[in-house]
Amino acid sequence: MNNEIDDFYSIAPMMGKTDSFFCHLMSFINQNTKIYTEMMHVETIIRTNILEKYKILKNLSNIVIQIAGNSPESFARAAKKASMHGFNEININCGCPSKNVIAGDFGLSLLKKPRLVRECIESIKNEVESTVSVKTRIGINYNNCENLLDDFVNEINLSGVNKFIIHARNGILNNMNTKKNLTIPPLKYERVFDLKKKFTNNHIIINGGFIKTEEIIKYIKKIDGIMIGREAYRNPWIFHKKRLLNIKEKIKIIEKYILSLKYYFNKNTFNKNSLIHIQKLLNGHTGAKSWRQKVGLVHHNKDLQLLLNYIKYYY
DSSP: OHHHHHHHEEEOOOTTTSSHHHHHHHHHHOTTOEEEOOOEEHHHHHHSOGGGGGGGOSOOTTEEEEEEOSOHHHHHHHHHHHHHTTOOEEEEEEOOOOHHHHHTTOGGGGGGOHHHHHHHHHHHHHHOOOEEEEEEEEEETTOOOTHHHHHHHHHHHTTTOOEEEEEEEEEOOSSSOTTGGGTSSOOOHHHHHHHHHHOTTSEEEEESSOOOSOOHHHHTTTOSEEEEOHHHHHOGGGGSSSSSOOHHHHHHHHHHHHHHHHHHHTTSOOOTHHHHTTTTTTTTSTTHHHHHHHHHHHHHHOOHHHHHHHHHHHO
16 A cells, blocks of 8 residues: 555645755655646756755655746756756646746746647657646636646647646636645536546546545545645644654654755755755744754754754754
8 A cells, every 4th residue: 555655646836845955855755756846937946956955865766857938959958967967757837826927938838739748748758758747827927718628638648748747726827826826726526527538548647635645545536646745844743654653753764864864964065955855844843942943043054963953952
């Protein structure tokens, strides 16, 4: 059953959350969980050393890099650089509805431009042998016409892409911010299940509103996988083999993570983002507030040994 969970569930790309340090933390919780990185624009990948941050990970086989843009040539160059850094799956963002993304003519706006997306994919495939997948939504604004998504999948299939992650909400452009777009548009799971019925040969993963890793039997005949977002970040323990861990088990994992950071930062510049992911990991347990305060202190003084000492004496 544990292997089925690893294959069926994955963690969604989340800006400011699924960065290299969160991926590293997850390697101590469940090294087999597939994680999609926060979205990276192709030009950022090409022009900066952003991918160097992922060198903290010894194995990238379960890490999918999500990239965004609208230029076939830039997609190819970014994909080549990602492949050289060890990523073996590239996910194209065709679902982000944020104002800045839409202004840049990528993200969800690409749902209306399947031919361009196909060209981007073909450009990638001409450059690297990496698996390519696409993430999008079921529609745009308040249009419930199914042809938009169906036509999109049909066109992308011509590129040889087999895997789609579908957020089971429409994306509302211009009049709704990104946070509200994650909650206000109604979830329509049946629309995604119907898509799977139409495209039986495609590997289709559903995303939106899921909070458990214990519903395989309920959904396995309807869909190929479930992607979890906000709950995966709030409570990553649901991906552990045991799922329900006591505080000592959680502390042992956090301690291993901190020790690995201490070793890493002996050779690399300290990055406070590495601690954000563990600040609330003990919520619900006695001493959680004090733990949050200690982590907050180390954000500023950069003394990881302080956290290790705290664990030693209080846990």
